[in-house]
Amino acid sequence: MLKIIRAIIISYYIIKGCGFMNVVDHKCPNCNATLEFNPKNQKWDCHYCKSSFELKDLKQNEVKYEKANSKPLKDLDVYTCKNCGAKIMTDENTTATFCVYCKSTAIIKDRLVDAYEPNKIIPFKTTKEDAIEAFKNVGIRKIFMPREFKDKKNIQEMKGIYIPFWLFDFECEGNISGSATRVSSWSDTKYHYTKTDHYKVERGGSITFENVPVDGSKHFDNAIMNSIEPFNYQDLCDFNYSYLSGFYAEKYNQTDIEVIKDGKKRTRESVLDILKSDLNRYHTTIIDKENVDILNVKVKYVLLPVWLLNIKYKNEIRPFAMNGQTGKMVGDIPIDKKKFIFSGIITIIIMIAITVGLFLIGGYKL
């Protein structure tokens, strides 16, 4: 009898859950794509990021998502690279002769389809000469840089590109809890005392982020775009075709939904950092529960200016990029391994010899 009642209650809840599912269209908490109910495991699956959720996960995560509107883009040429698939847009006065990403010359001019106007743009504030000068200064006081690395004739290949970026605004709610200690110590003539006070601690609050940038280009490593951050968003202005003249612009090939994960990850990390830093009056903390909910997301599509130079060194393309607004230049400088290791060993030997010598002078014996 009890078993039957229990079965009825359980099936009631299952029916209730299903009914709820039909009414609300759920978004994936990770990537904001629309979720689909999977009857097999009674869960909601995301086809974009391949995660699945239970109903209780979704109720907490009903995210409000706002995306700025865009008009279709027109009057631009598009060059498609046959090698890497990059799509580079130019106005009719600018031509492309090789792919700025992979240096392939196999590029074809095409009709622009399915492209949208960015909501905002930061125009270039630096010239090609500035970028070339900045690249020349790379490796100054870098004694382990192979000498031949900068004997390159292709400095002139420096290209100004507007890179597609998604700027996310996140409104977050975070909470952490755990245990913490405060330690004080003092001494008398005989003993050294250590007093440890144990606390149970919790911190929570709302934290807002604006314009967290994530690039919408597959051809660019996210790390290199992270490295030329930050851009000064005060220069963001409404998009106008005339800004593109003389520069390239890449057509985005990753949508906001595809890249939001990267922005969320960084945001989540910062929320936890901020909450943890509020515990800095303690000497040790152990966090055993942490939770970050993103309540509201706003996203806009912008173009940000980047100078790009791809250097081919020892059959490897090394990208050097400069923030076209602030002039910050980044890129991995190669290291002459022989020089690096040899000088390290010499330094160790000299250090040992000097220290031993000092000890011997001080009356020590070998």
Add this chain to the structure above:
Amino acid sequence: MKNKLIIFSLLFLFTLNITNVSASTNTFPRTESDLQVPSNILITEENKPFILNTPKVDAREKVYDFADLFTDVEEEELYNEILSYIKETSMDFAVVTISENPKSYFNGSDSTTVYADDFHDYNDFKPDAVVFLIDMENRKFYISTSGKAIIMYDDSRIDSTLDIAEFDMKNNAYAKASKKIVKSLKNYYKEGIPRSNRNCELEDGKYKCYKKVPIVPIALVSLILVITIWLCIASSYKKIKAKTNAADYVIKKKTNINRRIDLFLTSNTSRIRIETTTSSSGGSSTHSSSSGSSHGGGGRSF
């Protein structure tokens, strides 16, 4: 028959006399012109009086019972014990008893110490030697070490050896105490050089301790330091780094930490005894004798 008896008794007396030779203590006179000191001793105006009031003895006798504290049998036993010590250690050993001490204080060493040190220095003992002196005038007993014996017997070994003998000394069992001292020092020899004197040596007869260059820690620290610096240099060549947080994009005005719970649970206090650091400059306390050489050792009153 009578003749035979006389011969026997004469023979008996003779043999008694022979044992007496080894038991009694022969001294040889020192004069201003012939001080009879070992060739390595430099004679000065300062140490001349010390030489003159140090008896010159036969260094082979080993037991010098001037105060007549031992019976012949005891003397014999002690002598054998010392021979075994010498055989084991190839160092020298002498037991001296005195009823009067003609020495005066020298360089902060009391007269018992001065007597024992001089007794070694101005006789023909080996440079590496122990002199055990029972000074009945001052009612003190003292172990003087010279040469390698300084290194072999650090303060703690001397101290525990004196502990072993103290009870017998206070109960006038001088021979027993002396034997125990010889035995104890022989046993310590078997244990090797004490840890406290590992880095000590004799330089021209002077006891000196040095510290060893900590070569392994130096190498290790250099290695770690250079590797760390070099890795830092290498990472400065790598300018492309993914950002893991969004700290640049926090809007401070719209940030509000409004939940703060700090619940005190318990408190506990621990204590550690403060260790007083002892200097690690060797384990034997030494002093210079009138001859200028180093001696170690220690003694007590009884």
